[in-house]
Amino acid sequence: MTIYNFSAGPAVLPKPVLEKAQAEFLDYQGSGMSVMELSHRSSLFDAIIKDAEALLRELMGIPDNYKVLFLQGGASLQFSMVPLNLAQGKKALYVNTGIWSKKAISAAKAFKSIDVEVIASSEDANFTYIPEITEDMIDQDAAYLHITTNNTIVGTAYQEIPKAGNVPIVADMSSNILANDYQVADFGIIYAGAQKNIGPAGLTVVIIREDLIGLCPVAEPMLDYQIQADNNSLYNTPPTFAIYIAKLVFEWLKEQGGVAAILKKDQEKATLLYDALAKSSLFTSPVRADSRSLTNIPFVTGDADLDKKFNAEALAAGFENLKGHRLVGGMRASLYNAFPKQGVVDLIAFMEKFEKENGGA
Amino acid sequence: MTIYNFSAGPAVLPKPVLEKAQAEFLDYQGSGMSVMELSHRSSLFDAIIKDAEALLRELMGIPDNYKVLFLQGGASLQFSMVPLNLAQGKKALYVNTGIWSKKAISAAKAFKSIDVEVIASSEDANFTYIPEITEDMIDQDAAYLHITTNNTIVGTAYQEIPKAGNVPIVADMSSNILANDYQVADFGIIYAGAQKNIGPAGLTVVIIREDLIGLCPVAEPMLDYQIQADNNSLYNTPPTFAIYIAKLVFEWLKEQGGVAAILKKDQEKATLLYDALAKSSLFTSPVRADSRSLTNIPFVTGDADLDKKFNAEALAAGFENLKGHRLVGGMRASLYNAFPKQGVVDLIAFMEKFEKENGGA
Numbered sequence: 001m002t003i004y005n006f007s008a009g010p011a012v013l014p015k016p017v018l019e020k021a022q023a024e025f026l027d028y029q030g031s032g033m034s035v036m037e038l039s040h041r042s043s044l045f046d047a048i049i050k051d052a053e054a055l056l057r058e059l060m061g062i063p064d065n066y067k068v069l070f071l072q073g074g075a076s077l078q079f080s081m082v083p084l085n086l087a088q089g090k091k092a093l094y095v096n097t098g099i100w101s102k103k104a105i106s107a108a109k110a111f112k113s114i115d116v117e118v119i120a121s122s123e124d125a126n127f128t129y130i131p132e133i134t135e136d137m138i139d140q141d142a143a144y145l146h147i148t149t150n151n152t153i154v155g156t157a158y159q160e161i162p163k164a165g166n167v168p169i170v171a172d173m174s175s176n177i178l179a180n181d182y183q184v185a186d187f188g189i190i191y192a193g194a195q196k197n198i199g200p201a202g203l204t205v206v207i208i209r210e211d212l213i214g215l216c217p218v219a220e221p222m223l224d225y226q227i228q229a230d231n232n233s234l235y236n237t238p239p240t241f242a243i244y245i246a247k248l249v250f251e252w253l254k255e256q257g258g259v260a261a262i263l264k265k266d267q268e269k270a271t272l273l274y275d276a277l278a279k280s281s282l283f284t285s286p287v288r289a290d291s292r293s294l295t296n297i298p299f300v301t302g303d304a305d306l307d308k309k310f311n312a313e314a315l316a317a318g319f320e321n322l323k324g325h326r327l328v329g330g331m332r333a334s335l336y337n338a339f340p341k342q343g344v345v346d347l348i349a350f351m352e353k354f355e356k357e358n359g360g361a
Numbered sequence: 362m363t364i365y366n367f368s369a370g371p372a373v374l375p376k377p378v379l380e381k382a383q384a385e386f387l388d389y390q391g392s393g394m395s396v397m398e399l400s401h402r403s404s405l406f407d408a409i410i411k412d413a414e415a416l417l418r419e420l421m422g423i424p425d426n427y428k429v430l431f432l433q434g435g436a437s438l439q440f441s442m443v444p445l446n447l448a449q450g451k452k453a454l455y456v457n458t459g460i461w462s463k464k465a466i467s468a469a470k471a472f473k474s475i476d477v478e479v480i481a482s483s484e485d486a487n488f489t490y491i492p493e494i495t496e497d498m499i500d501q502d503a504a505y506l507h508i509t510t511n512n513t514i515v516g517t518a519y520q521e522i523p524k525a526g527n528v529p530i531v532a533d534m535s536s537n538i539l540a541n542d543y544q545v546a547d548f549g550i551i552y553a554g555a556q557k558n559i560g561p562a563g564l565t566v567v568i569i570r571e572d573l574i575g576l577c578p579v580a581e582p583m584l585d586y587q588i589q590a591d592n593n594s595l596y597n598t599p600p601t602f603a604i605y606i607a608k609l610v611f612e613w614l615k616e617q618g619g620v621a622a623i624l625k626k627d628q629e630k631a632t633l634l635y636d637a638l639a640k641s642s643l644f645t646s647p648v649r650a651d652s653r654s655l656t657n658i659p660f661v662t663g664d665a666d667l668d669k670k671f672n673a674e675a676l677a678a679g680f681e682n683l684k685g686h687r688l689v690g691g692m693r694a695s696l697y698n699a700f701p702k703q704g705v706v707d708l709i710a711f712m713e714k715f716e717k718e719n720g721g722a
Contacts, residue, residue: 003393032364202600239563
């Protein structure tokens with residue numbers, strides 16, 4: 001049975017990447033050592049981390065005045081690091097587009113010296129759309145405007161990045177980094193947990209404009225962008241194996257034709273599923289048409305028991321991790337870069353069969 | 362040519378562990394998925410993290426009133442988390458036994474509300490010994506006494522854990538966890554970066570007595586032991602693959618006979634090398650005899666040029682990462698649990714040959 005892994009993260013990785021890592025797992029480049037056994041100060045690892053950065057810069061077109069950091073702690077640690085490094089004694093603006101936005105807002109509010117303002121929210125409609133942000137909503141004295149570019153759980157994404165004047169936009173891009181046509185120069189900081197489009201869990205990529213480094217005193221050295229940047233992500237031992245897998249993913253992505261080419265494939269995959277949902281008399285997308293994510297596509301029957309039946313039968317047929325997030329129910333197909341088109345085609349066929357068997361048209 | 366990896370960390374891993382991980386790298390237990398592709402909320406990963414904890418509890422004899430946390434950020438993040446969680450508005454005591462102790466002290470001093478006192482130091486003799494700590498040196502109002510049980514760079518280790526009365530001892534055990542006969546009950550907190558005796562870089566193990574959780578308010582959720590403990594290390598996505606490798610290492614260690622059996626082997630390996638150093642007329646140990654580490658053994662010729670020559674020839678002969686830390690020079694053999702005895706035997710033969718060729722007896 002073919003297994004298709006729709007997990008929202010940790011998620012499916014490109015098979016050629018896994019095969020390459022497996023082949024050299026015990027002996028990296030004739031060194032007689034596994035990548036996991038390499039000193040982080042060795043020339044072999046130095047080449048890995050530098051290649052990873054160079055590839056990511058090329059893939060995303062990262063301007064020279066941005067630093068790339070390979071950190072730990074996931075997006076959740078960035079929820080604290082961003083306000084701590086940028087907004088002590090200042091105002092910080094947030095857009096609330098779902099559970100992860102709320103966690104970011106809550107982490108910022110935990111700092112007494114920071115004035116957190118939520119300038120827009122789609123909570124009134126269960127986060128099923130991205131609210132419109134116009135420049136006149138942005139207090140130009142704010143330290144930053146924080147957005148979640150793609151909302152993994154509810155399946156929304158910004159189609160365009162708001163204009164914020166001189167206020168830097170800080171983006172949690174965990175679930176659609178390397179799967180969008182955003183421009184890095186439109187952001188002050190981009191951060192992303194690796195476990196969706198980059199590599200294994202335990203690595204966090206931070207892309208930060210140099211003028212945003214060193215703005216506030218930070219007591220914890222590991223949480224200080226200045227210290228991490230000054231040490232090129234080697235202030236202490238970084239997650240070496242995760243960085244190596246990320247490098248292989250970046251190489252694979254480049255071989256696929258880069259971000260523009262993979263985005264075209266992502267759009268094809270998403271369009272197939274959204275069109276099937278539009279055609280279906282059983283399954284629907286709960287997300288407003290102008291706000292839909294390419295990478296995370298929730299759908300429902302409108303009947304919790306039927307959703308449950310579908311999830312059980314889908315799992316038995318090899319469609320793994322299709323069950324929607326516990327907070328929203330239903331189903332969710334996460335179609336990251338490494339997810340094969342055939343998996344979408346097969347899922348749609350399975351949905352059509354289920355629909356016929358369960359009273360659909 | 363056989364490669365022996367003397368790296369201080371990331372370090373050599375047991376070959377059977379690497380072979381097992383390689384064999385199931387693309388298909389974990391017939392799931393059709395790599396461990397890296399498993400959702401951290403899946404039943405397969407749930408079994409991995411629970412098994413890892415149960416094995417570590419068994420290996421170290423961890424009492425029931427201690428929590429085991431699988432975190433990120435290395436020992437360096439613990440340098441901040443420990444004072445933040447335990448000592449706000451209080452006094453914290455430290456013993457300074459080397460570079461890592463100094464980093465821990467410096468991280469604690471960065472918090473204005475904490476009164477940091479260094480109660481003993483061996484800096485007067487380049488950290489070549491462990492200072493004696495007696496109970497009358499411990500202010501019983503202190504939040505904790507922090508020690509570094511094994512000093513990776515200078516090659517010293519506590520042979521016995523000090524008595525501190527009712528003050529909990531917090532130990533950075535990064536470089537000799539699972540390679541000692543300490544009792545967990547003698548500590549309040551034990552923490553260790555994984556990349557020496559546990560597994561890959563990017564995982565930090567924290568063993569914490571329950572009454573030390575939740576003592577101080579912590580603004581950053583990821584840095585709050587209470588939140589991490591309440592969520593069983595799953596507050597956000599943990600470093601899943603690193604935890605899986607740690608589980609395999611723990612299984613391997615159990616197969617070796619557990620900590621007592623591996624400690625006996627560690628002692629045999631270390632004794633071989635220390636005896637060779639005692640016998641040599643060229644190489645010496647700079648560390649006082651009563652303070653020597655089993656896991657990190659520095660040695661010198663006393664002549665920087667000769668050290669350099671030795672390091673170059675050793676590297677060419679397949680002895681990797683023998684060069685001493687840049688702060689102390691000379692050579693250093695890190696002999697963690699996974700390091701094979703034959704590597705020590707071969708190193709000693711190589712040292713004897715070098716000694717003959719370079720004017721030794």
